[in-house]
Structure formats: structure tokens, C-alpha cells
Amino acid sequence: xxxxxxxxxxxxxxxxxxxxxxxxxxxxxxxxxxxxxxxxxxxxxxxxxxxxxxxxxxxxxxxxxxxxxxxxxxxxxxxxxxxxxxxxxxxxxxxxxxxxxxxxxxxxxxxxxxxxxxxxxxxxxxxxxxxxxxxxxxxxxxxxxxxxxxxxxxxxxxxxxxxxxxxxxxxxxxxxxxxxxxxxxxxxx
Numbered sequence: 643x644x645x646x647x648x649x650x651x652x653x654x655x656x657x658x659x660x661x662x663x664x665x666x667x668x669x670x671x672x673x674x675x676x677x678x679x680x681x682x683x684x685x686x687x688x689x690x691x692x693x694x695x696x697x698x699x700x701x702x703x704x705x706x707x708x709x710x711x712x713x714x715x716x717x718x719x720x721x722x723x724x725x726x727x728x729x730x731x732x733x734x735x736x737x738x739x740x741x742x743x744x745x746x747x748x749x750x751x752x753x754x755x756x757x758x759x760x761x762x763x764x765x766x767x768x769x770x771x772x773x774x775x776x777x778x779x780x781x782x783x784x785x786x787x788x789x790x791x792x793x794x795x796x797x798x799x800x801x802x803x804x805x806x807x808x809x810x811x812x813x814x815x816x817x818x819x820x821x822x823x824x825x826x827x828x829x830x831x
Contacts, residue, residue, distance in 0.1 A: 648696040650811045651823065653709065653754070654688040655803050657774065661723055662687050664798035665740055668726060669776055672738065675789040679738065679777040686820055687774055689742060691751055691806070692758060692765070701763075702808065706824040708757045709806050713826040715753060718804035719746040723774065726793035734783035735790070740798055742772035747803065754806075804828055 657665070662684045669681050694705065721744035728735035748770060755765045808824040 648698055649702060649823075650694075650696050650813070651702060651705070651809060652690055652693040652811060653705065653806055653808050654690045654820075655805070656807055657687050657689065658799075658801040661774075661799055661801050664723070665774060665776060668740065668793065668796060668798065672726075672776070672789065672793070676735075676738070676777075676784065676786060678780045678784070680780055680817075681777040682775050683817055686818060688807075688809070688820065689772060689774055691754055692763075694763065702823060704761050705758070705763070705808055706826070708754070708761050709808060709824065709826040711757060712750065712754050713806065713828050715830055716746070716750055716828045717830040718802050718828050719744065720800050720802050721747055721772075722800050723798040724796060726776070726790055726796050727773075728786055728790060729771075730783075732787035732790045733785055735786040736779050736783050737775055738777045738779075738786070738790070739773035739775055740796075742774065744772070744803075747772055750803075 665687055666684050673681065694701070721742055723740050723742055725741040727739055727741060729737040729739065751770045751772070759765045805825055805827045807822050809820040810823050812819045
């Protein structure tokens with residue numbers, strides 16, 4: 643009897659080198675004012691569209707098929723990365739993030755979620771709040787409003803979204819390592 647290996651995985655958009663560099667500069671500015679934050683490593687930064695958690699190989703193949711169907715519906719488009727904020731709020735910060743602005747991204751997310759749901763995957767019920775995680779508070783929530791207010795007009799730059807990536811994620815003591823399992827380019831005319 644074969645055991646179906648479970649893989650921690652998610653669908654995301656990789657960030658351009660320029661955006662990762664801008665995000666690092668923001669982290670450096672914030673490090674001086676926010677203590678006890680585990681800052682995301684530049685090479686692991688991405689824009690998550692759907693987190694699966696632990697799923698089997700068969701489900702990974704099904705997710706890849708959904709991505710192919712979405713890739714044929716969308717052509718590459720630009721997004722802006724701007725504003726620094728926190729979840730659940732700046733007064734009770736647990737996650738420090740860089741915001742993403744794009745109407746086309748919302749449409750891509752909506753179509754992807756609908757097709758994943760049709761394929762039998764559970765999907766997030768909360769509204770889509772596109773962001774790049776800059777860091778996570780190690781202890782309890784932090785009061786960060788005053789610090790983050792200095793970054794509310796930050797513009798990290800623009801980038802073109804031209805592909806979706808299905809990542810495998812391995813949790814290590816040094817942090818998560820994300821390996822691409824499947825890449826689908828946006829190819830609509």
C-alpha cells in the first residue's frame with residue numbers, strides 16, 4: 643500500500659527583484675522602531691493567492707490543472723505595491739505587511755478561488771486583502787500605529803504579474819523554504 647505524501651503548499655505570485663529590494667529597505671527602516679519581529683527573508687517573499695496547507699500529490703496535480711485554466715484567461719498586468727500596515731490592526735499588530743493595489747488582481751483571485759472551489763478545495767471566506775508579509779510579531783500583538791503611520795504613503799514600486807506558481811513549503815528552524823512545483827504563465831491575448 644502506497645502512502646500519499648502530504649505537502650504543505652500554496653499558490654502565489656513571485657515578486658520582482660526590485661520589489662524585494664524595496665521591501666527590504668522598508669524592513670530596515672522599521673527594524674529600528676519595532677522590536678521582537680521575525681522579518682521575512684527577501685528570497686521567500688511572495689504574494690499569496692491561496693494557501694492549501696497539507697495536501698497530497700493528487701491534489702497538487704488538480705491544483706496545477708486549475709492554474710492552467712486560469713493562465714489561459716488572463717494576460718500579464720501590472721500591480722502597485724504601496725502602503726505599510728498591520729493585521730489585525732496597527733493597534734494590535736501581529737503581521738506587518740506591504741499592500742498591493744490592482745483591480746485585475748482581484749479578478750484573477752476571484753476566478754482562481756471559484757475554480758478551486760469547483761475542484762473541491764476549501765477556500766477562504768474572508769475578503770481578499772492582497773499583501774506581502776514583511777514580518778510577524780514573535781510575542782503578543784504590538785502597538786504599531788505611530789510607527790506605521792510614517793510608512794502609510796510608502797510606494798515600493800510596480801511590477802508585472804505574468805505567472806502563477808504552486809509552491810511546496812518546508813518549515814525549518816531558520817524559516818520556511820519555498821520550492822516551485824508548477825509555474826503557469828498568463829497567456830490570454
